[in-house]
Amino acid sequence: MSRTDDVVNGIKHMILNGDLGPGERLPVEKELAETLGVSRGSLREGVRALSILGVLNTRQGDGTYVTSLDVAQLLAPMGFVVDLHGEGHAENVHALRRLLESEAARLAAVRITDGSLADAKALLEGAEPFLEGGPDAHERLMEIDIAFHRIIASHTGNPVLIGMIEALASRTVRERLWRSLREEGVLHRTHEEHLAIWRALRARDPEAARVRMANHLLGVEESLSYFPDAPD
């Protein structure tokens, strides 16, 4: 067991024991290093690791704090994992994303607010001008897509689900997706699918929302497999 592991476990226990709560500040490096019986260098390695895991947050000139411990934030490193496998398990990642997002749509159908429904509608209408192309059209459409799916996920009432969906639909994953969609010229179809999802949500129909979402993501996956060996 290395010193750094001592640090990680030590801080982990301090959090689990309640000695450290979300947002709370850690002792200064020198002091904490002495408490845990390690040098400042080793302490920093541990703190850095927890920082990358989204548990701690250090601010130069200020101090080190425990994060809010939001699930979404803690699940963020998972996106890294997904990216790392890039081509390899793309099919498996998408299959899982389809399952999770379908469930999200089902849950959101009975929970979404009129306000968010209107926001989503505005989003989709704002996408229409870009369907024909133009400067930054690609980038804009992707942003809108991300925002649309995020609105749905946010109304599931399950933060863990939200975090996982975010991790599974990382930016690099979406980049690949949209490149394929554009190259295959199915942007209009994708837009129609979004609208179908929206209508199901407006109707507060869980099953319809689930099916529409599943259908949408299946279509997207199909486009992706059109270029199975697309270079990066």
Added chain:
Amino acid sequence: MSRTDDVVNGIKHMILNGDLGPGERLPVEKELAETLGVSRGSLREGVRALSILGVLNTRQGDGTYVTSLDVAQLLAPMGFVVDLHGEGHAENVHALRRLLESEAARLAAVRITDGSLADAKALLEGAEPFLEGGPDAHERLMEIDIAFHRIIASHTGNPVLIGMIEALASRTVRERLWRSLREEGVLHRTHEEHLAIWRALRARDPEAARVRMANHLLGVEESLSYFPDAPD
């Protein structure tokens, strides 16, 4: 962007570009530090972080290697996250686990081999003597439960799904679960549910397997909520 982030991204790119493959060895610290333009200390912080994320693996006196990059291994840190939230999001975690395991059962129903089917059956029969109690009964039942669910997950054909289920059903999560099951005296019911899942799998009936699994996990969740404020 900190130096450590440079290191993490640098190594990540080396892997994505194919400069580094699974199992391959990294340059020595001093050299790699010069390549990335950082000090050895900063390099170590980055390497340590990737090590905790399951991407790298360092062996003193030998060198630093890229891991197999197995999904299960990379998703392991997620268990840490789940543990960290312990009580907080237990409901949400279980809801998600139910969704994933149900899907796993559905997939496994059409893929499971006769051999694994027999293994699962033997497992369940081996559990029966412990239903009445006895030394280590609690521990043994939990082991069997884990093994049973693992057999199912392993036949989904989706490594990402397997990894996520593992992460969601961490050991501490299961500890709590089984403690509740025992205290509520529903071990027999749980066993019957396992048998029902097994029968559905043997019948190669995906929908039945999915429903049986969902029913099983719903029952388990119900037992958990019986002691909503159970101390640790």
Added chain:
DNA sequence: GCGCAAGAATCATCCGACCACTGGTGTCCC
């Protein structure tokens, strides 16, 4: 009361040194 500058506190980074462990190599003994 307000703005600003000086200072303290804190993390960020680097450097050099030494320790601990591993793997390989060569030697010695049987």
Added chain:
DNA sequence: GGGACACCAGTGGTCGGATGATTCTTGCGC
């Protein structure tokens, strides 16, 4: 010749100190 052992070079592990960058606080002057 074969095997056990000792040695050695290479590598990560840890440490302490020094300097820079950033933030927050304090107190001064207006």
